[in-house]
Amino acid sequence: MIRYTQILSLILFTLFLSSCMRAGIDIIPSDLSSRDMQNLTQVEQEMLTGYTFETLIDEKILQAVKQMAKTLKPEYKGFHLGKYKLGFLEISDIDRKTVTKLHHYITEKTLTFSFLQPVFAKNLSIVERFLIEDILRELDFEHLYPPIVDQSLAQELGRIYHLDLIETGVTTETADFIDINLRMIETRRGRIVAVGSVKIEKTEPVRKWLDEMAARDAW
Structure with missing residues (x-):
């Protein structure tokens, strides 16, 4: 009787595992193989093919993302018990009040390049992407003064959405440069655990591209 019960339990457990796999549930996160690492690197290189000024901007954004990967605590x-849950908060200007086409572009590239970094792929799962306007409205932060502190916002998002980390960033502009500052914030304590920063020179092609972006914002 005991033997029969053990066999039945094993069959039921096997059926449970197979149903979970069919449902797409990640029961035990698997580590990346060396082949997986190579694929990530290959895709990253493919994204940077060509010699347009946009490629140069992408390389700068990638540089900031790689700095974050290197500085991750x-x-x-x-x-080893699973991957940390990472939320991605849209990149905006430094006061968290303005999001332009440029910010959308930097956000998309940062998110994509982050996914391709082996240290992130091995340890983090990007589970949520937040639009800053929606989040400020939802959390009633729209009229907050002084300006929003990313650490406080990250802690609130972590509490509500059960996230371990928030990746985000801000831009600042001068007459000749765009600064992109990325950071990853621990939601439990509001501690910054990774950073990256690059400066993009406003060459003539970049200025033209920025003007085109601004024109789209005006539509």
């Missing part, structure tokens, strides 16, 4: 590089 050690405690987030070896979580």
Whole structure:
């Protein structure tokens, strides 16, 4: 009787595992193989083919993302019981009040390049992407003064959406440069655990591209 019960339990457990796999549930996160690493690197290189000024901008954004990967705190590089849940908060200007086509572009590229970094792919799962306008409205932060502090916002998002980390960034502009500052914030304590920063020179082609972006915002 005991033997029969053990066999029945094993069959039921096997059926449960197979149904979970069919449903797409990630029961035990698998580690990346060396082939997986190569594929990530290959895709990253393919995205940077060509020699247009947009490619140069992409390379700058990638540089900031790689800086984040290098500066990620050690405690987030070896979580063996599962991956940390990462939310991505839309990049905006420094006061968190303005989001332009340029910010949309930087957000998309940052999110894509982050996904391709092996240290992030091994340890983090990007589970949510937030639009800053929606989040400020939902959390009733729209009229907050002084300006919003990213750490406070990250902690609130972590509490509501059960996230471990928030990746985000801001831009600042001068007459000749665009600064892109990326950061990853721990939601539990509001601690910054990774950073990246690059400066893009406003060459004539870049200025023309920015003017085109601004024209789209005016539509």
